[in-house]
Structures are given as structure tokens and as C-alpha cells.
Amino acid sequence: MKTFATLAAAAMLCCAAAHAQTGAGAVAAGSRLDDVLARGSLRVCTTGDYKPYSYYRTDGRFEGIDIDMAESLAKSLGVKADYVKTSWSNLTGDFVAKCDIAVGGVSTTLERQKRVFFTQPYVVDGKTPIVRCADADKYQTVTQIDRPDTRVIVNPGGTNERFAKQFFTHANLSVYPDNVTIFKQILAGKADVMVTDASETLLQQKLNPGLCSVHPDKPFQFGEKAYMVPRGDVAFQQYVDQWLHLALSTGEYQAISDKWLK
Structure with a gap:
């Protein structure tokens, strides 16, 4: 009886371990990071109406600080950036339905945070x-x-x-x-x-x-800008955060910002 109980317990532990491994594998396989790599493209939502971060030109191309940053992120992944034009009213909905990341001077808000994750902030603003x-x-x-x-x-x-x-x-x-x-x-x-x-x-x-x-160094309130990434996808968020951390630390972001502001 004791032997049977021991075998049963061992079997249950094996099943639990197998289930945990399968679950972990499923989470990893389901990451947007893997989707982007497999697809070969990074889908970027942006409004195109907010200089210096994102501007939609008359020739149909986007430009600005966050467009250059999106190109940098895509390059780090070995994929191309595909842009999806949106509006401020539809930004969150379009991002959830159509994109891997949203850029273009996006302010972090608790209302948006209910539906998306944000990266670490890259600008303090107000x-x-x-x-x-x-x-x-x-x-x-x-x-x-x-x-x-x-x-x-x-x-x-x-x-x-x-x-x-x-x-x-x-x-x-x-x-x-x-x-x-x-x-x-x-x-x-x-x-x-x-x-x-x-x-x-x-x-x-x-x-x-x-x-x-008027007093840009003393704004009326505190604000930050960050990039939207899919809610719940920690693997993708961690990758984008690490890329952004390196861009901020190495001076890449500052060089891009200076290009558009100075």
C-alpha cells in the first residue's frame, strides 16, 4: 500500500512538472516577441500629428523622434517597421487590435494602463x-x-x-x-x-x-512619455525595456532627440 502511494505521488509530481514545463513553454511561445520575429515585421501604431515625436508627411512617410526610435527597435530585432496611422481618440483601441507597439509622444495614464502595458518612461513632461x-x-x-x-x-x-x-x-x-x-x-x-x-x-x-x-520648465502637472506594449506580455515588455534602457544609457536616444529639437 505504501509502495502504491509512493508511486502515485511520484506520478503526480511528474505530471505537475510536465504541466508546468508545458505551461511555461506555452507562455514563451505565445509572446508577441516570437510573433514579431516570425512575421519579420514590427507593427507600429502612431498618430502622425505630434511633432517632434511623430509626423505624417505629405509623401506618406512618417518622421520624428519616436519614428527613429521605432526603426532602431525594429533593427535590433532584425525586422522591418510597418506603420499603422491612428488618432488620439482611437489610439488604444487600434493598438490592441492592430499593433505590437504604439509610439509618438504617448503620455502614460492610468486609464490607458487598464488596457495596455507601458515601457519605462523616456521623457518627463507636463x-x-x-x-x-x-x-x-x-x-x-x-x-x-x-x-x-x-x-x-x-x-x-x-x-x-x-x-x-x-x-x-x-x-x-x-x-x-x-x-x-x-x-x-x-x-x-x-x-x-x-x-x-x-x-x-x-x-x-x-x-x-x-x-x-510659458514656463516649460515648470509645467502645471507631472507627466511622462513611454511606449505602449501588449498587456500581460512580460517577455516582449522586457525586451523593449532593455532596448530602451540601452538607447537611453548609450546616448542613442539623446542623439535622435537632438536631431529633431536642435
Whole structure:
């Protein structure tokens, strides 16, 4: 009887070990990392409307800091990067359905975190105003902006709209659909203020003489940018995190950033 019990216990242990090995193998085999390598392509979701991170050119090509970074990631994997154009309103849904990674100045939020994983952050950023230079002293604080006679303009679907609707409840708020030409609306006198990421305001004041970033070194709130990767896929997340860690540590990211910002 004791021998039978011993044999039964041993059999159960063997089955458990085999099951554990099979399970571990299944997890590894199911990683997006293996899919990308087998497919030979990295599917990259990006909006293409957010300089300096991602911009969709008239010739149908994408460019920017995060496009160069996506190309670097694809090269490290030995695959090509295939881009999927999306919008801020549809970013998370399109990423889950169509892509392996999402890039392009994506801010980390808890709402997005419910459906995706994020890599380690690569930029610390935050919301700050951009205005006509003559008005810079008028719009230093949320209170100064949140007045009925202030025309606040914002692009739809992302963290800019969420911030504006939360904090500018008294201002005259309008949603403008094109995040590329939205800054021209301020220059033309059709709007007074846009509050967006400090990194974007620094670039846009260079591209649009007459516009000034307001205290970009002291934004209204804390924010970070990272890349979206599939929720639950630790193997793929770890690979992308390690690649990003090396890019940040070796100066590769800084060189790419300087190329677009300086």
C-alpha cells in the first residue's frame, strides 16, 4: 500500500512538472516577441500629428523622434517597421487590435494602463501653455486662463483635451481637429491659449515665430512619455525595456532627440 502511494505521488509530481514545463513553454511561445520575429515585421501604431515625436508627411512617410526610435527597435530585432496611422481618440483601441507597439509622444495614464502595458518612461513632461508672445504674462496660471474671456483651443481625444475639460470649466473652450495646424489658430488671433506638453511647446515656438512657451520648465502637472506594449506580455515588455534602457544609457536616444529639437 505504501509502495502504491509512493508511486502515485511520484506520478503526480511528474505530471505537475510536465504541466508546468508545458505551461511555461506555452507562455514563451505565445509572446508577441516570437510573433514579431516570425512575421519579420514590427507593427507600429502612431498618430502622425505630434511633432517632434511623430509626423505624417505629405509623401506618406512618417518622421520624428519616436519614428527613429521605432526603426532602431525594429533593427535590433532584425525586422522591418510597418506603420499603422491612428488618432488620439482611437489610439488604444487600434493598438490592441492592430499593433505590437504604439509610439509618438504617448503620455502614460492610468486609464490607458487598464488596457495596455507601458515601457519605462523616456521623457518627463507636463502640460504648459503656449500663447502669442505678447500675451505670455497674461496666462501664467490655470486661474488666469480659466476665465470666460479666454479662448482655449485643444486637439481632441488625448490628454490635452482631458486636461482642458478638467481645469478650464469657465474658459471659452473649443476643440480643433488638426493637431498640426492648431498653433496657427493662435497666431491668427482665433484662439488665445493651448495647453499641451512642454516638449511640444518648445518646438512649436521655434516653428511659429510669435508664439511663446510659458514656463516649460515648470509645467502645471507631472507627466511622462513611454511606449505602449501588449498587456500581460512580460517577455516582449522586457525586451523593449532593455532596448530602451540601452538607447537611453548609450546616448542613442539623446542623439535622435537632438536631431529633431536642435
